[in-house]
Structure formats: C-alpha cells, structure tokens
Amino acid sequence: MSKINIYDLEPKELTGMLSGPSFRATQVLNWIYKKNITDFKEMSNLPKDYREALEERFFAGALTLLRKEVSLDGSEKYLFGLPDGKTVETVLLKMKEDEYDDDGKKTREARYTVCISSQVGCKVGCAFCLTAKGGFERNLTVGEIVEQVAFIKKDKEFGEEKSINIVFMGMGEPLDNMENVVKAIKIITHKDALCIAPRRITISTSGLATKIEKLANLNLGVNLAISLHAVDDVLREKLMPINRAYNIKSVIDAVRGFKADKRKKVLFEYLLLGGVNDDIASAKKLAKLLSGLDAKVNLILFNPYEDSEFKRPTTEAAEAFRGYMASKKFICTIRESKGIDISAACGQLKQRDKDGR
Numbered sequence: 001m002s003k004i005n006i007y008d009l010e011p012k013e014l015t016g017m018l019s020g021p022s023f024r025a026t027q028v029l030n031w032i033y034k035k036n037i038t039d040f041k042e043m044s045n046l047p048k049d050y051r052e053a054l055e056e057r058f059f060a061g062a063l064t065l066l067r068k069e070v071s072l073d074g075s076e077k078y079l080f081g082l083p084d085g086k087t088v089e090t091v092l093l094k095m096k097e098d099e100y101d102d103d104g105k106k107t108r109e110a111r112y113t114v115c116i117s118s119q120v121g122c123k124v125g126c127a128f129c130l131t132a133k134g135g136f137e138r139n140l141t142v143g144e145i146v147e148q149v150a151f152i153k154k155d156k157e158f159g160e161e162k163s164i165n166i167v168f169m170g171m172g173e174p175l176d177n178m179e180n181v182v183k184a185i186k187i188i189t190h191k192d193a194l195c196i197a198p199r200r201i202t203i204s205t206s207g208l209a210t211k212i213e214k215l216a217n218l219n220l221g222v223n224l225a226i227s228l229h230a231v232d233d234v235l236r237e238k239l240m241p242i243n244r245a246y247n248i249k250s251v252i253d254a255v256r257g258f259k260a261d262k263r264k265k266v267l268f269e270y271l272l273l274g275g276v277n278d279d280i281a282s283a284k285k286l287a288k289l290l291s292g293l294d295a296k297v298n299l300i301l302f303n304p305y306e307d308s309e310f311k312r313p314t315t316e317a318a319e320a321f322r323g324y325m326a327s328k329k330f331i332c333t334i335r336e337s338k339g340i341d342i343s344a345a346c347g348q349l350k351q352r353d354k355d356g357r
C-alpha cells in the first residue's frame with residue numbers, strides 16, 4: 001500500500017484515518033504546520049508506537065528544493081523537484097520592508113506574498129509566457145500546492161502569527177485544476193493547518209468564465225484577479241488563445257456575478273506590452289469595458305526574456321495609461337517588476353535549469 005502525503009489531506013480527513021483519541025490529528029498537524037516538523041520520529045508528544053504506525057502509513061512532503069535565486073529587491077525564486085522528476089516554481093515577493101522608529105525599534109514587519117503554481121506547464125498558451133512554451137505536463141496534487149506555502153514558511157522561519165499573502169499566479173491556470181486548488185485552499189485556510197485568512201488569498205485566472213461562475217458559488221471568500229491584457233477580442237485572441245473559448249464579454253459577465261470580499265475589489269491584470277497595448281486608445285477602451293464594476297486595475301510592465309517577441313513599455317507610456325485610468329476613478333497601480341534580476345518571467349527559472357544555466 002503506497003503511503004499517503006499528509007499535505008494532501010484536509011484535517012477532517014486525517015482525523016477520520018487515525019486511530020486513538022481525536023486530538024491526535026490536531027497534534028500531528030500542529031507539528032507539521034505550526035512547528036514545521038515533518039519527521040514523525042521528532043513528534044515527541046506522541047507515543048513511540050503511534051509514531052511508528054504513522055510512519056508506516058503516511059509521509060509529509062514531496063517537494064525537493066533544486067535551486068533558489070535571491071534578487072537584490074528581496075524576491076526569492078524557488079525551483080522544486082517533484083517525485084516524478086518534473087519541476088515547478090514558487091516565488092516569494094517582498095512587498096514591503098521592515099519599518100523601524102527613531103530608536104531603531106521595529107514597528108512593522110516586512111510584508112510578503114507567495115506566488116504559487118497550480119500545474120506543471122499550462123494549456124492556456126499565452127503568447128508572452130515562457131511556461132506556455134513548454135506545454136502542459138500535469139496538474140499539481142493538493143499536497144504539492146499546499147507544501148509550496150509550508151516550505152517557504154519553514155525556509156524563511158516565518159512564525160505562526162506571520163501573515164502572508166498568497167496568489168495563484170505561478171505556473172499553470174488554477175481554474176483548470178480547480179478541484180485540487182479548492183481543496184488546497186481549504187487546507188491553507190484551516191485553523192489547524194496553515195491558518196491563512198481567505199481574504200489574503202487571490203486566484204488569478206486567464207478568464208475561464210464558466211469556472212469563475214463555479215468558484216463564485218463556492219463562496220470561499222478568496223479574491224479574484226483576471227488576466228485581461230487586451231481590450232478587443234482580436235488582440236486578446238492573439239495574446240491569449242483561451243479567448244476563442246471565453247471572449248472578453250463572457251469573462252466580464254462572469255466577473256459581474258462574483259461576489260468578492262466586501263472590502264476588496266476584483267483585480268484586473270493588464271500586461272503592458274511596448275507598442276502593442278500600451279496606448280491611450282487602449283486605456284479608453286479598458287475604462288469603458290470595466291465601467292460599473294467594482295474593479296481595480298494592475299498594470300504590469302512586461303519583463304522581456306531571451307528571444308521574446310514583445311518588449312517592455314516605456315515608463316512614459318505606462319504613466320500615461322495609469323493616469324487615464326485614474327482620471328476615470330479606477331484604482332490603478334503599476335506593478336513594480338519584482339526580481340527582474342533573477343529570472344522573473346514566469347517559467348524562466350525552470351527553463352534556465354533545463355538549459356543548465
């Protein structure tokens with residue numbers, strides 16, 4: 001009988017599988033998620049024979065760290081090996097530095113966002129994406145998704161109380177692996193597991209309209225980000241072939257039905273590609289398209305990679321675009337390129353590892 005990865009299990013499932021008193025599952029989860037101990041032998045408050053029985057049936061953790069790159073801006077990119085020899089990336093983004101008062105006392109902790117992957121490769125095939133070039137290999141399991149967060153918390157020695165944000169914006173389309181992503185979110189948010197509030201989690205999708213509707217009905221309390229990237233179907237189809245199945249109107253209609261956390265707005269990601277979609281005419285169309293939606297717009301400056309057919313927009317073009325959106329009362333930010341010196345384009349570290357660089 002093959003062993004079960006505990007990261008694959010919701011707490012209630014583990015409880016149902018364990019013998020003895022019901023608090024045993026909580027004890028095991030406490031070691032794994034709160035104390036970052038995954039070796040059953042070290043779980044000292046469990047009887048020795050109980051630890052041996054656990055070892056026979058379970059294991060905790062399937063990821064192997066193959067490579068890590070640290071950027072000058074504090075971003076860190078992890079390349080993980082999976083049990084079948086495939087690889088996947090996770091990125092830790094430092095969003096804000098520690099803050100200190102005049103006496104040198106820390107007044108606020110640095111803020112981090114973990115960008116996690118949901119698939120090895122991706123079927124969506126966006127023209128600007130390096131992950132897409134490698135095609136689709138497989139969905140990540142629930143445990144492989146959950147462990148990306150647990151691994152980084154352990155690696156960075158983030159305590160239980162440290163609040164981090166999570167975005168499903170790494171490799172893969174999360175709504176194309178919806179069942180595993182939803183279960184992973186239930187584990188990530190559970191008080192006995194990673195205990196991260198749903199409002200700190202964002203699912204970023206290329207716009208699978210029917211799945212957005214399903215996600216809305218699950219009422220998970222997570223946030224939604226839509227990768228729009230274009231304001232007319234012809235260009236969007238060129239950039240994102242998924243637009244043939246779900247055009248812009250169907251995506252916007254699905255978003256209108258999504259009830260985000262009351263304090264949050266639906267986020268639209270718009271990748272500015274130099275000379276392609278960064279002009280004021282596009283900004284005007286975008287503002288019209290989103291009118292009436294409680295939306296926030298994130299402009300992302302394209303990060304060119306070797307041989308990419310697109311270029312980075314100029315700062316002036318990006319500022320003018322943002323200024324127009326702001327004049328139409330949208331909260332519109334230009335996302336800083338994090339980790340530009342460390343293979344920041346999605347899929348780039350994996351590619352460099354393959355090439356032996």
Ligand code: SF4
Nearest residue numbers: 122125126129132172
């Ligand atoms: S950008 Fe995201 S959805 Fe598009 S191909 Fe890349 S991983 Fe898939």
